Amino acid sequence: MTIAATVRAALADIPAATFVVAEPGCGIIDIVDEMRAADGAVVMLMIESGVAGLDRALLGAAIGPLAIERAPATRIGAIDIREGAVPDHVEAAARFLAVARSTTGQVLVVAPES
Numbered sequence: 001m002t003i004a005a006t007v008r009a010a011l012a013d014i015p016a017a018t019f020v021v022a023e024p025g026c027g028i029i030d031i032v033d034e035m036r037a038a039d040g041a042v043v044m045l046m047i048e049s050g051v052a053g054l055d056r057a058l059l060g061a062a063i064g065p066l067a068i069e070r071a072p073a074t075r076i077g078a079i080d081i082r083e084g085a086v087p088d089h090v091e092a093a094a095r096f097l098a099v100a101r102s103t104t105g106q107v108l109v110v111a112p113e114s
Contacts, residue, residue, distance in 0.1 A: 003081055004046040007091045016041035017098040024050035028058050035066055035076065042098050043070070045078040049085065056080060060107045067105030075104035084112030 004021045011017060018040035022031050035043050043066075047059055060080060067076040077097035081090055093108045 002048060003085065003087050003090050004048055006087050007046065007079075007094050010091050011094055011098060014042075014095070014098045018043050019094075020045050022047045022051050022055070022059055024048060024052070026051065026055070028055055028062075031059060032062050032066065035062075036069070038074075040074065042075045042077065044094060044097060045076075046090075046094065047078060047080045049081050049083040063107050064105045071104060075101075077104065078107040080107055080109040082109060082111040085110040086113060089113075 004019070008019045018038040020031060020034050020038060020043065022045060031045070035045060045059065045063065047056055060078060063076055063078045070076055079090060079093050079097070090110045093110050097103060097106065097108065
């Protein structure tokens with residue numbers, strides 16, 4: 001099971017949150033369209049660690065404009081999961097973005113502990 005799938009399951013107690021997962025080889029336009037169409041008060045993008053650097057950067061750059069486009073009814077956030085990230089840290093970051101009512105358009109990078 002991927003970290004994103006584990007986090008999605010762990011945050012099932014937040015019914016207003018919709019999770020979109022960007023996996024390696026995903027289509028950027030498809031992910032953005034999925035975020036535009038997603039229901040819920042919070043739409044959270046989780047960028048898997050294997051996503052190519054350019055795709056990762058493009059997805060991160062899309063978060064701010066998507067937040068403006070979907071406001072005020074929907075908040076947008078993203079978790080950029082880096083190789084070796086601790087699943088509990090990814091879950092904590094996702095939970096924060098899901099419940100922080102004054103936060104939208106943010107990308108949190110979760111990297112391995114040093």
